[in-house]
Every structure is written in structure tokens, then in C-alpha cells.
Amino acid sequence: MTESHPHPLFAHGTLLDPQVQAALFGRTVPTTPASLTGHTAGPLEIADGSRNLRREFGGTVEGAVLHLTERELAAADAHAGDDFARRRVLLGSGEPAWAHLDARPLRPAARIVIVGDSIAYGRCDPQGGWAAHLAAAHIASNETGHRVFNLAIPGSTLADVAAQTPPLLAPRHPDTLVVAAGINDSAELLAAPDTTRDNLSHLADRLTPLAATALRHNARMVVVGPAWLDETRLDDYEGLRFTTARALALRAALRAWCEDNHIDFIDLWEPLRDRPHLFVDGVHPTPDGHKELFRHLST
Structure with a gap:
């Protein structure tokens, strides 16, 4: 994808902080408020301070979508670390986006x-x-x-x-x-x-x-x-x-x-x-x- 077609990444922690974005991406990136249904924030933390997403029927996690270039998305993947994997999720709006989830897929399941x-x-x-x-x-x-x-x-x-x-x-x-x-x-x-x-x-x-x-x-x-x-x-x-x-x-x-x-x-x-x-x-x-x-x- 190019700059005109950014990758949407759902985030709910310090990755939403403009200073963190500047350090990681070299700029403040555009964001859109969003929610992620069917999830809750668990105890395991990503490097950026976000708590791990776990599944919960009826649960909702509030956050925002970051609109990233392909290079920035790769930087976010590296920032999340090996304990997390980037996977497709469905936002509360019905739109798909990426999110960093537990790399062990059955552990957060309900x-x-x-x-x-x-x-x-x-x-x-x-x-x-x-x-x-x-x-x-x-x-x-x-x-x-x-x-x-x-x-x-x-x-x-x-x-x-x-x-x-x-x-x-x-x-x-x-x-x-x-x-x-x-x-x-x-x-x-x-x-x-x-x-x-x-x-x-x-x-x-x-x-x-x-x-x-x-x-x-x-x-x-x-x-x-x-x-x-x-x-x-x-x-x-x-x-x-x-x-x-x-x-x-x-x-x-x-x-x-x-x-x-x-x-x-x-x-x-x-x-x-x-x-x-x-x-x-x-x-x-x-x-x-x-x-x-x-x-x-x-x-």
C-alpha cells in the first residue's frame, strides 16, 4: 500500500501518545477514535504500555485507529515484540483493522x-x-x-x-x-x-x-x-x-x-x-x- 492508502491499526495504549508516535514513526500520525467489541484489556502488556487484548463476549475496548504507512506498520510490529502478532479484527463500526494480539492464539480465546x-x-x-x-x-x-x-x-x-x-x-x-x-x-x-x-x-x-x-x-x-x-x-x-x-x-x-x-x-x-x-x-x-x-x- 502507498501513502494514499494507509494501513489502519487499532491501538489503546501509549501508542496513541504523540510523543511516542514521533519517536517511533518520526511524525504524529492521523488517528480516528474507535472501539473494539468482543474484547477486554488483559494483564499482559505490550512494549508501548497497552494491556493485552483478551476475548470477552459483550466486552468493549476503547481506543483509536492509527493510519500508518507500510514502513510505519512494520515499525509498530517490531515495537510490539515477539509475544504479539498482528491480526485482522472488526471494529465496533464494522470496519476491519489490524491489531496486535497475543501470539498464542488460544490463550486469549473465550x-x-x-x-x-x-x-x-x-x-x-x-x-x-x-x-x-x-x-x-x-x-x-x-x-x-x-x-x-x-x-x-x-x-x-x-x-x-x-x-x-x-x-x-x-x-x-x-x-x-x-x-x-x-x-x-x-x-x-x-x-x-x-x-x-x-x-x-x-x-x-x-x-x-x-x-x-x-x-x-x-x-x-x-x-x-x-x-x-x-x-x-x-x-x-x-x-x-x-x-x-x-x-x-x-x-x-x-x-x-x-x-x-x-x-x-x-x-x-x-x-x-x-x-x-x-x-x-x-x-x-x-x-x-x-x-x-x-x-x-x-x-
């Missing part, structure tokens, strides 16, 4: 919706998988304000998730949308090996509308990458072939899209890597495997 496939659903784990462990811990920390809605459906691809999710969000008032799908997009059809089925090249077509849907609900989107799989047990899995190479390609594509679009990415590859005993069938984790994934998500 109302979480999970969409995805059989692994997110918790298949092969009578306790409900990593999502159920996450729900139990999250709700136990705040029984009044915290909720987790697991809407994952076994067999889902990202195309399925993109089509099914929009009408499900409004009744649940989510502030965080966890998208845990994609491994089915990486599978190859055994019945038609010569047929082009490269769903991986269409990931952006699925993820972009999901990100837009999340923003309309002022929800932070979090993409969960695939877990390691045991390819030696997956030569023919219900007419599909899952391979390490394709799963790694999915992981790389999801990560790259998230980095390009300032969306949170949680990598689940390493917790189960080279640990085949934590799988029921090569792709679905055992109950202990799901506990390992939950522990990784919680750190």
Missing part, C-alpha cells in the same frame, strides 16, 4: 468453534480426542465465560468445511475459529491413479472464504496443520492412499498461506513424529496420541 475432519472429531478415542481435552481444560478455567463447540465431521475436506461452516457460526458467537482439516485433501484415489485430484493446489480457494467468514464474526481464525502419519500402514485406506510426501506438502502449503495472510498456524507434525505406537491405523491417533496433540496445543 468461545471457540472447531471445524475439521475425523481427527478433530476424535475418532478412535472414546474420550473425544484432542478437541475434547482442549474443551475440558478451557471450560474448567472459566465455567461462566468459556465455551468450545466441536463441529468437526469425519471425512471432511477443506471444501466441505468451507461450505458447511458459515451458517453454523452465528448462533455460537465464536471469537476463535479453529480449522483442523486438510489431510483428506492430501489423499490420492487408488481407483483412479491417473485422474488429477490435486486438492492441495486449491487450498487458498477454501481458506480465503473461511477467513472472510471468521472476520465477519470478529473471530480469530487458527489453522491446525496435519499430524505425522505412519505411511507404512496406509497403502490402501478405504480406497485412498495417504503419503508422508503429500502430508508434508499440505503442511507447507497451509503454513505458507497463513504467513501470507496473517493467519495463525499451529503445527501438529512434531508431537507424533516417528511414534507409530501412538496411532490406531496409521492416520488416527490413539487416546494417548490425542493427549500428546492436546499438550502441544496447550503450550
